[in-house]
Amino acid sequence: MDKLVEYHYLTKVVFSEKVHSHSFLLRCTPSENEYQKIESVSSRIAPAGEVFRASDCFGNTVYYGMAGEPHDSFEFGSSGTVRLSGLYALKEPLAGIFLYPSAFTAPDSGIAALLSSVRFSASETVSEKVLKLCSALFSRMEYAPNSTTIETTAAEALRAGRGVCQDYSHALISLCRLSGIAARYVAGFIEGEGCTHAWVEYYDKDCWRAADPTHNRLIETGYIKLSHGRDFDDCSIERGVFSGAAKQRLEISLQVQEKSAGVSLQKS
């Protein structure tokens, strides 16, 4: 049962003063895989000189370049239509790197303690185990916007008991890897949220399946994937370095709607 989903994503960075020599690297277009097929996509990057496209080491599409001339805002994003299959499962050989801790997901005694409070039985599938980990985490964390920063690690977020999707995902990845389940961070879009979302892919037998720890559920469909990596740092939607002593403000807009239903689920 395929789903046709249309989305519009745009971020505008507004600078308080003009900046120049602005180098950027973006991961702002959906990935193409057996779960999601891109029917059409167009990206927007402005201002920009010549823009180059490449794959990063995890296979994510990146756009990069330099906006040399002075500018006081920078826009990037993409719009498109994506066909989602009813089953979020990506058949791939296991890359060992996703079994080991990364900067944001290194476990501490708090994460180890939470893991040891979860009882697994021998007959459980990987998905059942991951769901148990999600639930354990969900009961310990409260969704609290602005309570953490982009530098917060899994261990810190769990200790604080608060966070956003990025923190939930880091914590779940840490728990999975500590229990021997390969896991990776995913950045993307979902219906019903006004900004980008993060979730977790875990390796089960021969494919990557997905769980959304922020909503305490396994994912079957409806999620549009942009990129994956060891943790948040590998999936930065935007990185930029510019010259100029300017303050920045972000304006993010995202709409995701199912085409067949024709209902806009969220605007911001």
Added chain:
Amino acid sequence: MTTLIEQRDAVNKWLERYGVRFGVYKGGVFHEQLFPFDPIPRVIKRSEWNHIEKGLIQRVKALNLFLSDIYSGKQIVADGVIPEEFIYSSKGYLPQCENITPSKGIYTHICGIDLVQARDGSWIILEDNLRIPSGASYPIIARTITRKVSPHTFEHNHIEENRGYIDLLRKTMDYANVNGGLAVILTPGRYNSAFFEHSFLAEKTGATLVFPGDLTVENEKVYYNGLFNTRQKVGVIYRRVSDEFLDPMAFDKSSLLGIPNVMQAYAKGNVALMNAPGNGIADDKGLCYFVPKMIEYYLHETPLLQNAPTYLPYYPDDRKYVLENIRKLVIKDVSEAGGYGVMFGRDMDEEHLANIKHLIETEPRRWIAQEVIDFIDLEVLEGSGTVLRKADLRAFVLCADEIRVWHSGLTRFAREPDSFVVNSSQGGGFKDTWVEKN
């Protein structure tokens, strides 16, 4: 030799005038200190040197093959020689370098291999430095000054010239250069511990000394933006900025020391970076144990130079041995460098020992243990007499069309009588290293 010794103060005064300094961070504060020079040279016999040279070339050859393998097919992991955990949990492994083939296939352009001589005369590898080893400039300058204050010394002693390092370095840069573009040395700046060396090497090799911000990437190529809006295409960057700060788009995003998107230009083959990013996986302390295995695996040869006997608590048998014999071992934290995180079992009190043992049991991958090598003492001038101090040798191995060992090196000695730690960041001094001529 006597004149040389008499001239110690004169040499040190010249070193001070030349500004031969070493920056040290202590308690978060930057101090610049002179790097004390001892005039009694370490002399290495030709026959001995020939053996060291062969062993170093063999080792660097294997390390370069290892890096090329690790950032592509990882055959050595697939074949079970090195457990994948040692690769993926190392801070030195950078996935961003996967499937990038550097110019001419060279990763290890400039290697600083630290050796010590044991009491039985054998030379033993302490560690490999394959990222940005420093220190080559000190013996060059010391010898130049010695020549000045004691011109006859080198007429009577038939030793290898050491100024050849500059040619070797320039040759290495030119060989790696991808397009005949500008050769630059990128320094993090004035407050880097080795800034003196960066400016010295740039001046001597004729490469352009550049600072963060001088280089930009446009249209996937690297440009040097010089004075008066001049712009030149860059072909090779001898960068003295560490991997994590090299490109804020690929690594530490807060870095102001890097070149945004230089990794893209590098991946495209439009610029050479020396040393290659990602080399930290090969000189990770936890990997040192595997270097002899790499030599056997890639070259099908027997290692000519041995490591200090090393134990990996990761393996249960080794762990048991380490826990039982900790008093006679030296324990190293694999995530630390520059003489930090090195602990001698015999110096630790009961509480400290218990603590370390606990850490070894809970985080075995983080530690290695080595037998303490009883390495020879060298004479160091103190007051009007001499004292004995532990010393090591950093040999420099450079890779261009072939692998060459510089016929000199940096001999560092410990300041304190019982200390085995010779790192300049820990306050040691240095000597010239004389290699007997053929």
